[in-house]
Amino acid sequence: MRAIWKGSIGFGLVNIPVRLYSAVQNSHLDLDMLDSKDHAHIKFQRINERTRKEVPYDKIVKGYLLKDQYVILDEQDFEDASPEKTKMIELENFVDIEEINPIYYETSYYAEPEAQGKKAYALLLKALIQSKKAGIARFVLRSTENLCVIHPLDEIIVVTKIRFQEEIRTAEEMKIPPxxxxxxxxxxxxxxxxxxxxxxxxxxxxxxxxxxxxxxxxxxxxxxxxxxxxxxxxxxxxxxxxxxxxxxxxxxxxx
Structure with a gap:
């Protein structure tokens, strides 16, 4: 497996260097989109809506529409928004994992310790198992801040991304029988x-x-x-x- 993130888990004053690996995979079949005439592959292109010409990936920027005008962001802007979290999964508190509603869960990653962090990793893992608690933390992945649960699974630490409260839609418009x-x-x-x-x-x-x-x-x-x-x-x-x-x-x- 290839690591998708390298950094540290912050446990009080202890930093545990880790690598994250995807713990899940898609069980669906990998189907290709083909032209029905000759079964040639269908390719997607990034097209400029004005010129109708293809735009190279390295020429694409990210922008936020504010008052009818785009504000362009670069990588430094994303780092500046959360500089202390770019390489740190900082444990903020511990909870009973049963308290977390399944609607918040997204995807999970296996955390593997680097050589210099194995002892501290084993300590956190054993403490989580014995206390039957899970840690709540934040970290930055692909320029986005994520909320996560740190919990044990078969004697390995798992980092499971969860949604923020504002990402859950209200059910007020649903017509539910009393x-x-x-x-x-x-x-x-x-x-x-x-x-x-x-x-x-x-x-x-x-x-x-x-x-x-x-x-x-x-x-x-x-x-x-x-x-x-x-x-x-x-x-x-x-x-x-x-x-x-x-x-x-x-x-x-x-x-």
Whole structure:
């Protein structure tokens, strides 16, 4: 793996030099966009909307539209906005990771210590495991400040980017039915259904079935055949009554 970031985790007065590696990968198939006529690759170009000519990457700048005029920013501007954080993941406080709503999670990175930071890395890792806490920190990645959670996973420190509060949209415009429309009888059966489906979480039980089926189709088409794919047909409930639907679901699972 190739490191995507080099810097340090700041733990009090202790600096732990680390490298970050992407901990996730896309399970979807890498499909190319082709011209239907001759299957030639479709290429994207950066076009100047006025001249309609292609602009070289090194001639592209970033700008912010302010009062109908663009203010152009350079790399120094991004560094000046957060100079002390460019190479530092500064731990600000510790929390119970259960307190963080999953809506805030983005993506995760493995943190590997440099040679001179292995002892301090091991200390932080062991302290996180024993305290059952996670650290909240900020760092700059690709000229953008990121909020993150530092937590242990299988005896390695993981840095997981999370969203800032202002990145979460309000749900005020959503039309949500009031929960007081559910009576006790319906709720009891709903809770019983949840209990019946409850089990210990094991990520190995969940596979990317869509990608597997699509790959099966691709391999069959390469041989001039058509793969047989199982289709899940949704079964309509025999009653429009919510309670009856819940009871049918409960009995079906039990059977």
């Amino acid at each position: 929960i007081n429309t559910i009576n006790k009888k319906e709720l009891d059966v709903g809770l019983a259904l949840i209990k019946q489906y409850t089990s210990a979480f094991d990520i190995k039980n969940f596979k990317d079935e869509y990608t597997q089926e699509l790959l099966k189709i691709i391999k069959a088409k390469a041989k001039g055949k058509r793969a047989t794919v199982k289709k899940l047909e949704p079964k309509a409930a025999s009653s429009d009554d919510l309670y009856e639907q819940l009871m049918q679901s409960l009995n079906k699972k039990g059977a």
